[in-house]
Amino acid sequence: APTREMLDDLVAGKVASHPCYSRSGHHRFARMHLPVAPACNLQCNYCNRKFDCSNESRPGVSSTLLTPEQAVAKVRQVATAIPQLSVVGIAGPGDPLANMHRTFSTLERVREAFPDLKLCLSTNGLMLPDAVDRLVALGVDHVTVTINTLDPDIAAQIYAWLWLEGERYSGREAGEILVARQLEGVRRLTAKGVLVKINSVLIPGINDQALPDVSQLLQASGAFIHNIMPLIARPEHGTVFGLNGQAEPDAAMIAAVRQRCGEIMPQMTHCHQCRADAIGMLGEDRSQQFARIPEPEPS
Ligand code: SF4
Ligand code: SF4
Numbered sequence: 001a002p003t004r005e006m007l008d009d010l011v012a013g014k015v016a017s018h019p020c021y022s023r024s025g026h027h028r029f030a031r032m033h034l035p036v037a038p039a040c041n042l043q044c045n046y047c048n049r050k051f052d053c054s055n056e057s058r059p060g061v062s063s064t065l066l067t068p069e070q071a072v073a074k075v076r077q078v079a080t081a082i083p084q085l086s087v088v089g090i091a092g093p094g095d096p097l098a099n100m101h102r103t104f105s106t107l108e109r110v111r112e113a114f115p116d117l118k119l120c121l122s123t124n125g126l127m128l129p130d131a132v133d134r135l136v137a138l139g140v141d142h143v144t145v146t147i148n149t150l151d152p153d154i155a156a157q158i159y160a161w162l163w164l165e166g167e168r169y170s171g172r173e174a175g176e177i178l179v180a181r182q183l184e185g186v187r188r189l190t191a192k193g194v195l196v197k198i199n200s201v202l203i204p205g206i207n208d209q210a211l212p213d214v215s216q217l218l219q220a221s222g223a224f225i226h227n228i229m230p231l232i233a234r235p236e237h238g239t240v241f242g243l244n245g246q247a248e249p250d251a252a253m254i255a256a257v258r259q260r261c262g263e264i265m266p267q268m269t270h271c272h273q274c275r276a277d278a279i280g281m282l283g284e285d286r287s288q289q290f291a292r293i294p295e296p297e298p299s
Contacts, residue, residue: 042162128185190222
């Protein structure tokens with residue numbers, strides 16, 4: 001088994017070339033997201049299914065779904081136009097791992113056609129334990145898991161329900177299942193040297209006090225960076241939080257929580273909450289330039 005030092009070296013190399021993870025990288029490398037994953041297996045109270053998964057994306061935008069075949073054709077189109085393209089990620093518009101077939105079929109096709117591109121994925125983590133081996137086998141180097149709390153009672157305030165193996169769970173029970181599976185998934189990924197970033201949506205009065213615990217345990221579980229994203233909850237987004245008038249964090253709260261968590265784990269502060277079909281350098285979105293859905297490539 002690799003030692004901790006070997007894993008640390010591996011991680012440093014992987015950080016440097018990913019636009020989302022390294023400050024220097026984000027001016028030199030471009031990324032694109034492939035919106036191939038429509039379904040989700042749970043319901044976050046900050047999400048409206050009409051829009052992209054808010055675990056990684058800014059709420060209120062929706063991406064046009066691509067088939068795996070169209071997605072590969074699109075990678076080819078973008079790689080030709082943007083030579084700095086280095087990372088291809090799947091981040092929605094639902095949860096990538098609630099769409100195992102579509103997600104893995106896309107990753108496999110991209111891996112085969114573009115062996116040099118880095119693959120990345122973001123997920124709510126519910127199905128992560130079932131996906132670790134396949135992700136590692138495909139060389140998916142970067143995985144983002146949204147973990148908003150480790151406390152099942154707090155989870156019950158954030159998630160309305162989840163589906164697992166044909167059963168529907170809610171409340172504290174759903175929270176216990178989700179947290180246990182998120183942690184198991186993260187630990188198994190980091191044990192294999194996969195770079196794991198943790199996203200947390202900061203929800204005032206619900207998890208603002210609990211996020212340092214998330215940093216603490218996830219740091220100990222081998223995750224390498226924590227990205228605290230302010231809740232965006234407007235009534236017009238039609239989310240439970242938006243309709244209930246749940247407060248969004250102000251700049252002072254965001255700074256204070258990042259400061260506390262930053263004493264435990266490196267913080268990501270240049271995240272742009274990009275959409276599930278974002279294309280370009282970080283902070284830039286050229287998805288409109290590539291809006292035409294390409295013809296699938298003959299297989
Ligand atoms: Fe990966 Fe997220 Fe960056 Fe997209 S924005 S490339 S999913 S880390
Ligand atoms: Fe929405 Fe993403 Fe949460 Fe699923 S995991 S409910 S798509 S924010």
